[in-house]
Amino acid sequence: MTRIIMHGCNGKMGQMITNLLEGDENAQIVAGVDPFDDGHNKYPVFPSIDSCVVKADVIIDFTSAKAVDKLLEFSAKNQVPVVVCTTGLSDEQIERINETSKQVAVLKSANMSLGINTLFKLLAQAAKVFNPAGFDVEIVEKHHNQKLDAPSGTALALADSIKDVLPDGYYYKYDRSQERRKRDPKEIGISAVRGGTIVGEHEVIFAGEDEVIEFKHTAYSKAVFAKGAIEAAKFLAGKPAGMYDMSDVIG
Numbered sequence: 001m002t003r004i005i006m007h008g009c010n011g012k013m014g015q016m017i018t019n020l021l022e023g024d025e026n027a028q029i030v031a032g033v034d035p036f037d038d039g040h041n042k043y044p045v046f047p048s049i050d051s052c053v054v055k056a057d058v059i060i061d062f063t064s065a066k067a068v069d070k071l072l073e074f075s076a077k078n079q080v081p082v083v084v085c086t087t088g089l090s091d092e093q094i095e096r097i098n099e100t101s102k103q104v105a106v107l108k109s110a111n112m113s114l115g116i117n118t119l120f121k122l123l124a125q126a127a128k129v130f131n132p133a134g135f136d137v138e139i140v141e142k143h144h145n146q147k148l149d150a151p152s153g154t155a156l157a158l159a160d161s162i163k164d165v166l167p168d169g170y171y172y173k174y175d176r177s178q179e180r181r182k183r184d185p186k187e188i189g190i191s192a193v194r195g196g197t198i199v200g201e202h203e204v205i206f207a208g209e210d211e212v213i214e215f216k217h218t219a220y221s222k223a224v225f226a227k228g229a230i231e232a233a234k235f236l237a238g239k240p241a242g243m244y245d246m247s248d249v250i251g
């Protein structure tokens with residue numbers, strides 16, 4: 001039985017995972033962490049990670065960027081592997097995650113779905129074909145009106161999977177409103193839309209002369225992320241220190 005600490009247990013993702021794990025014979029939440037708690041969970045809830053005294057095999061994190069530094073400290077100090085799903089992290093925090101992974105197992109992924117993690121590989125292939133032919137790359141992401149960070153972590157990861165295979169000099173362009181000039185071919189455009197209850201949509205557009213190729217992923221329920229996070233937690237428990245991602249889980 002994999003014992004899990006749910007960091008951010010009372011948020012939308014924390015509660016989705018709580019509900020899914022109710023019927024799981026191989027994993028259970030042994031403690032939650034959330035500063036906002038009304039006592040409705042079946043497990044004990046602590047207001048901060050450093051006040052959590054329950055032993056566990058792995059932590060799942062869906063909180064906010066502000067909560068991640070303390071989490072990494074706790075994970076390394078107590079030798080509890082951690083699945084970091086929170087997005088909107090700064091470059092310094094990503095560096096801290098890499099440093100932490102030298103002491104304990106860390107899996108970081110901006111998107112836990114099979115579809116997006118497969119898309120990373122497809123996009124790398126597509127970029128190698130379309131870039132020499134002069135295609136422009138634009139990414140459009142859409143999410144619900146409660147989301148704090150923009151662009152989404154997934155949009156940035158999709159952009160990275162393309163930029164990584166392109167020649168040097170490509171850069172991300174988030175806003176063209178202050179400029180009056182033609183598009184620079186070295187731009188990778190990233191646009192964010194927020195509204196209603198959209199779970200998550202990502203479109204990657206390769207626009208060439210007289211033809212356009214579009215890749216699109218739509219998440220219809222947060223369950224797709226929750227199931228991926230649970231699989232990742234089961235995978236990571238007991239693993240040696242190192243940096244992991246969803247491709248290690250999916251294979």
Ligand SMILES: NC(=O)c1ccc[n+]([C@@H]2O[C@H](COP(=O)([O-])OP(=O)(O)OC[C@H]3O[C@@H](n4cnc5c(N)ncnc54)[C@H](O)[C@@H]3O)[C@@H](O)[C@H]2O)c1
Pocket residue numbers: 007008009010011012013014033034035036047048049061062063064065066067084085086087088109110111112113149225
């Ligand atoms: N990787 C993925 O597949 C994926 C999927 C969905 C959401 N996310 C990301 O996960 C994060 C959370 O998403 P959400 O929709 O559940 O948000 P949410 O706002 O509904 O929930 C966040 C929860 O974290 C709690 N929290 C805040 N500070 C905390 C702290 N210091 N310690 C413990 N808990 C704390 C909040 O009280 C809240 O209950 C966001 O960054 C989002 O972008 C990632």
Ligand SMILES: O=C(O)C1=N[C@H](C(=O)O)CCC1
Pocket residue numbers: 087088110111143147148151152153154155199200
């Ligand atoms: O609901 C969110 O918030 C999501 N955030 C992730 C991101 O920023 O990429 C993944 C999709 C859902």
